[in-house]
């Protein structure tokens with residue numbers, strides 16, 4: 077987004093460091109659910125920056141804060157304290173309407189369960205984010221992005237007529253159509269078989285390498301994580317190390333150690 081566009085969209089929400097190569101930054105983010113005796117600290121002082129054009133996987137034992145991390149980083153939930161800067165914009169400075177607009181225009185989402193609208197054709201599902209942003213979908217752009225994910229021949233199909241892998245490709249096309257600053261994936265391959273998962277990961281990889289997209293995905297799967305450039309590990313709501321240029325073996329070994337430490341309560 078150019079500075080003019082950012083200014084027009086967000087007014088004073090634009091951050092002075094908008095030229096930073098970090099497209100997402102979390103600064104001492106803490107998220108506490110509930111209160112009093114029932115308070116749960118889901119994120120406990122997370123500071124991390126994600127560079128433009130990078131592919132990051134977020135891993136950690138169950139309950140370590142992965143979903144909360146994604147929700148806060150994507151502006152779907154607000155931290156209890158600390159700050160999130162997304163595409164140069166401090167999210168805390170935005171009211172709900174502007175935040176919704178930022179999410180629609182600057183963020184793409186890919187979920188485990190695809191989340192396509194069953195009554196709409198493939199073409200209309202992909203065009204939907206543009207319609208929601210008040211723009212008329214450009215037919216050629218929609219077709220081009222569907223071509224990119226290998227579904228150029230299925231424009232008129234409905235999601236129910238497609239396999240799981242094909243539906244996830246539609247979801248990726250839908251995430252790409254707005255040329256978002258970041259694509260967030262919540263277990264995007266969780267519902268797919270191994271071969272189909274590999275194809276979907278290759279598409280995300282291609283979005284990063286071919287189009288300079290930034291992708292952040294939560295996953296439990298070391299094979300999926302090994303497609304990323306960087307794996308961030310969470311344990312008990314904190315960043316507990318990272319692996320750059322990960323291999324399946326190193327990620328799996330790290331997860332085994334984290335799981336064992338978590339089970340012993342050794343991370344507290």
Ligand SMILES: Nc1ncnc2c1ncn2[C@@H]1O[C@H](COP(=O)(O)OP(=O)(O)OP(=O)(O)O)[C@@H](O)[C@H]1O
Nearest residue numbers: 109110116117118137138139140141142143144145
């Ligand atoms: N809405 C909520 N209300 C209360 N506690 C919550 C809420 N959402 C998450 N938590 C708690 O916050 C902690 C972190 O949860 P989170 O879902 O972020 O973990 P996760 O690593 O994504 O887990 P999983 O791998 O099992 O999906 C957990 O202890 C969880 O029980």
